[in-house]
Amino acid sequence: MFVHHVYFWLKNPDSAADKAKLIEGLNTLKGIKQIKMAHIGVPANTNRSVIERGYAVSWLLFFDNQQEQDVYQEHPVHLKFVENYSQLWEKVIVYDSVDA
Amino acid sequence: MFVHHVYFWLKNPDSAADKAKLIEGLNTLKGIKQIKMAHIGVPANTNRSVIERGYAVSWLLFFDNQQEQDVYQEHPVHLKFVENYSQLWEKVIVYDSVDA
Numbered sequence: 001m002f003v004h005h006v007y008f009w010l011k012n013p014d015s016a017a018d019k020a021k022l023i024e025g026l027n028t029l030k031g032i033k034q035i036k037m038a039h040i041g042v043p044a045n046t047n048r049s050v051i052e053r054g055y056a057v058s059w060l061l062f063f064d065n066q067q068e069q070d071v072y073q074e075h076p077v078h079l080k081f082v083e084n085y086s087q088l089w090e091k092v093i094v095y096d097s098v099d100a
Numbered sequence: 101m102f103v104h105h106v107y108f109w110l111k112n113p114d115s116a117a118d119k120a121k122l123i124e125g126l127n128t129l130k131g132i133k134q135i136k137m138a139h140i141g142v143p144a145n146t147n148r149s150v151i152e153r154g155y156a157v158s159w160l161l162f163f164d165n166q167q168e169q170d171v172y173q174e175h176p177v178h179l180k181f182v183e184n185y186s187q188l189w190e191k192v193i194v195y196d197s198v199d200a
Contacts, residue, residue: 003141003160005105007195023200041103041197044166051194058197060103066144094151095107097141097158100123 001099002063004072007055009091018088019056025085026059032075034068035061055093066098101199102163104172107155109191118188119156125185126159134172137162155193166198 012018023040030038041058063069072078112118123140130138141158163169172178 001139001141002144003139003158005160005195039101039103039197040200041101042200044102044196044198046166046169046196048194050192051196055195057200058103058195060105060197066146069144069146092150094148095105095155095158096144096146096151097139097160098144100140100142100157 002066002069003095003097004061004063004069005095005097006059006061007052007093008057008059008089009054010056010088011090012088013054013056022057022085022088025081025088026057029078029081032072032077034063034072034075036064037062069096102166102169103195103197104161104163104169105195105197106159106161107152107193108157108159108189109154110156110188111190112188113154113156113190122157122185122188125181125188126157129178129181132172132175132177134163134168134175135161136164156189169196 008022010018026040039060041060043053043055047053063072108122110118126140139160141160143153143155147153163172
């Protein structure tokens with residue numbers, strides 16, 4: 001199992017329109033067949049000192065293995081997403097993890 | 101869906117024994133019935149500027165909703181885990197997200 005978790009910070013964090021647009025873009029990726037499971041999230045209401053709540057959108061993907069994730073990274077639909085939507089975000093942090 | 105993703109940084113990041121002990125501790129949590137899905141991970145081999153690779157262990161949980169996650173936080177097995185294993189970690193970052 002390969003877990004790819006991306007957190008997006010928006011250039012305009014208070015823009016509901018930009019957040020909706022980014023989510024629209026992420027939804028275009030869900031058809032990529034290497035993806036075994038996808039979840040689009042926003043920060044929950046939980047609030048403790050260890051909780052990072054500054055991001056706008058969470059994009060969580062499961063792949064069977066790293067090779068499948070590599071195919072996703074170079075997939076034309078993914079490259080198109082980056083081209084069309086990357087102007088929305090200020091920062092991304094990615095955590096890739098594999099079975100312990 | 102409530103996604104609870106915790107990343108652990110160890111006090112002794114080069115200690116394989118400490119990492120194994122933390123993973124042993126996390127495995128004790130898997131029986132908590134509010135957890136719908138659990139994944140224990142370690143950083144993948146991917147390496148780009150946006151990828152955070154400094155953490156030692158990833159602990160990813162799915163719950164049906166925030167209430168179930170709240171029960172987990174206060175569950176005796178979870179409290180025991182924190183008591184028994186928290187001396188191993190230097191830092192945790194938690195990302196809680198809900199359906200966008």
